[in-house]
């Protein structure tokens with residue numbers, strides 16, 4: 001009886017239509033005796049027009065719409081809560097179809113508006129300075145859930161700042177390379193003409209540094225930018241502050257980045273926070289310089305955003321100045337990234353669903 005019940009449920013459960021590729025949609029229509037171009041039409045409604053219901057699909061006959069409704073659902077995300085920082089940054093708590101919440105951030109500056117999107121619910125890595133790490137990983141986001149965050153932020157950008165989104169960074173919750181296929185599928189939709197038509201040059205994927213997957217990115221010939229959260233080029237210290245890196249020694253990371261550069265000719269950006277008592281000394285600077293000389297790269301010095309009970313503190317301005325001077329003396333490009341949206345916990349490493 002119980003078995004029959006579950007069989008019945010799985011038979012009646014509607015499929016997520018956005019899990020289908022364009023080809024699969026075309027094939028579906030052919031199997032129903034319809035013309036394949038119906039698949040293209042529905043695909044366009046689902047992606048470039050972001051339709052939330054089959055009723056909206058005005059060039060599709062009522063009969064077909066009812067048939068689709070009978071078999072499929074269109075899952076979509078909802079902005080559950082929106083908070084605006086006094087620097088203009090907007091943080092969204094996004095509710096997924098199964099009730100989980102992730103966060104996505106809109107960061108406006110003079111020249112650009114950037115979307116910072118999440119790739120997982122929580123995170124499976126354990127960086128000791130990051131608030132997201134305190135939430136365990138619940139699940140990976142689907143391609144449509146990643147894509148929809150960009151759509152929502154693009155709409156907010158137009159509404160509040162009168163311009164389209166210019167950049168996307170995968171620096172929200174989660175480790176994008178631990179959700180490889182879905183993140184790449186989302187980027188494909190973001191860049192394709194039937195999606196948002198954005199240039200991959202305006203997209204940056206940030207990883208904590210998983211060598212095997214960095215090599216896979218290079219093999220897959222991706223055209224977007226790569227950032228690695230390095231934070232220290234000293235093995236023992238990295239193992240302490242980013243314990244997962246025990247399994248991924250710096251030599252392997254270096255080798256994967258050399259492979260990335262050989263294939264893509266793109267420099268990696270290293271994200272780097274300087275903390276008191278961790279990497280605020282000459283030895284740490286020397287190690288970073290040595291690493292950067294071995295791997296074609298630039299460095300983004302990120303301001304530390306304090307999180308509760310972490311015990312980490314931002315290093316003194318003097319030592320940060322010394323970092324900048326030493327990097328520049330060694331012809332390594334260095335940018336200093338100021339925190340945005342700190343007052344609403346929207347800055348790097350602060351995403352932890354604290355809004356509610």
Ligand code: SAH
Nearest residue numbers: 130171175206207208229271304305348349
């Ligand atoms: N897992 C990926 C994507 C998250 S990006 C990665 O680690 O790259 C988030 C960025 O913010 C990473 O560079 C991360 O190291 C950094 N970060 C985490 N906690 C932070 C904090 N409290 N202050 C400043 N940056 C932080």
